[in-house]
Amino acid sequence: MPDSLRYVTERLPESGETITVAPGVLWLRMPLPFRLNHINLWLLEDGDGWTIVDTGIALDNVKEAWEKIFATHFTKRSVKRVIVTHFHPDHMGLAGWLTERFGVELWATLGEWACGRMISLDTGEGILKILRRFYHEAGFGADRMALVEKRRARYAQQVSPIPARHRRIDDGETIEIGGRDWRIIVGSGHSPEHACLYCADLGVLISGDQILPRISPNVSVWPQEPEANPLRRYLDSLELFRGLPAKVLVLPSHDTPFTGLETRLDQLAHHHDDRLDDTLVACTEPSTAVDVLGRLFKRQLDDHELFFAIGESLAHLHFLMAGGGIERRRRDDGVHLFRRADAR
Ligand SMILES: [Zn+2]
Numbered sequence: 001m002p003d004s005l006r007y008v009t010e011r012l013p014e015s016g017e018t019i020t021v022a023p024g025v026l027w028l029r030m031p032l033p034f035r036l037n038h039i040n041l042w043l044l045e046d047g048d049g050w051t052i053v054d055t056g057i058a059l060d061n062v063k064e065a066w067e068k069i070f071a072t073h074f075t076k077r078s079v080k081r082v083i084v085t086h087f088h089p090d091h092m093g094l095a096g097w098l099t100e101r102f103g104v105e106l107w108a109t110l111g112e113w114a115c116g117r118m119i120s121l122d123t124g125e126g127i128l129k130i131l132r133r134f135y136h137e138a139g140f141g142a143d144r145m146a147l148v149e150k151r152r153a154r155y156a157q158q159v160s161p162i163p164a165r166h167r168r169i170d171d172g173e174t175i176e177i178g179g180r181d182w183r184i185i186v187g188s189g190h191s192p193e194h195a196c197l198y199c200a201d202l203g204v205l206i207s208g209d210q211i212l213p214r215i216s217p218n219v220s221v222w223p224q225e226p227e228a229n230p231l232r233r234y235l236d237s238l239e240l241f242r243g244l245p246a247k248v249l250v251l252p253s254h255d256t257p258f259t260g261l262e263t264r265l266d267q268l269a270h271h272h273d274d275r276l277d278d279t280l281v282a283c284t285e286p287s288t289a290v291d292v293l294g295r296l297f298k299r300q301l302d303d304h305e306l307f308f309a310i311g312e313s314l315a316h317l318h319f320l321m322a323g324g325g326i327e328r329r330r331r332d333d334g335v336h337l338f339r340r341a342d343a344r
Helices: 060-073 095-102 110-121 125-138 142-149 230-241 261-282 289-296 303-322
Strands: 019-022 025-031 038-046 049-053 078-083 106-108 174-177 180-187 194-199 204-208 249-252 326-330 336-340
Touching: 019 249, 025 060, 038 249, 078 095, 095 106, 106 110, 125 142, 125 289, 125 303, 142 303, 180 230, 230 261, 230 303, 261 289, 261 303, 289 303, 289 336, 303 326
Parallel strands: 049 078, 078 106, 204 249
Antiparallel strands: 019 025, 025 038, 038 049, 174 180, 180 194, 194 204, 326 336
16 A cells, blocks of 8 residues: 655744755755745755855745845755756746856756746737637636636746746756766656656655646646646656655755655546546536536635646546547637537
8 A cells, every 4th residue: 555645844944944855965945925825946956056046036025035045055066956846936036047147057847947938938819819819718707707807927037037048857867966876757747848847866856847736737728829738647657756766855845855756646537537427417508618617616816826727627628539438519709619429
């Protein structure tokens, strides 16, 4: 039987403080301006320097927290590189600021770097048209459409300029950091080519947002790829982590380090099974993605969460469509209606 989930620490690092979680692996926690109010970042001892893993969102209070880290940790060792697990603003937000400041390279998968770079620059009328069409098809009314207008440059506002060059990392590649080998495991579904880092020597997995302990990582269809099936990719990706040693210490981007990876993989898969059942029930009658959202998310969502929730509803709908369980048709006004294939 797999080990149950266990959190290995009760203490959380204060702003600008670090906690050592494994030899040469330091845990930092940075503020986030959402209901999910923090992100975990990692500093890896790297010979006479540091490798930074993930960077925080581009806000002044995050920069201030970094300044405290610079003053306490970066006086004897400087920064050698910045590795970013994926392009989301809490992860890639200060990559440009950090790489510029220390004159080092951004290391990321091609897919993540390219997405970050593209979305941060793609803020014109063209993308606004794409957003409007996508959320109209999902069933947004006029009130929610007003929120869509504000999203055109939202990513760009949350990141310092994404570097125009990068050092590509690939699935299966091994990076030597401080005399230890870290293997890159690339997952998908939460983001296109999400890099996790596994060190067999330490028994540590930096899981980013691919595997989180308490909440289920967001798996969404986004306007730039409206026909995507990210839930298929996400569930397939969970399998990449089976077979890692039972004692592996998982370092997630939110919440605290934990053991019991196998159990968590099972829980995440089950969570989506339940969600898929709910989605099917919601589609007994022809339903828009907004209707399905109302069934999947019972609590009141803030504006930020609304966009994750609609993307997540579409992810479950598209997964079921790919398997033939749900059919989609276009209403005369262009809105998509989903219905169980067996509900005729
Ligand atoms: Zn993320």
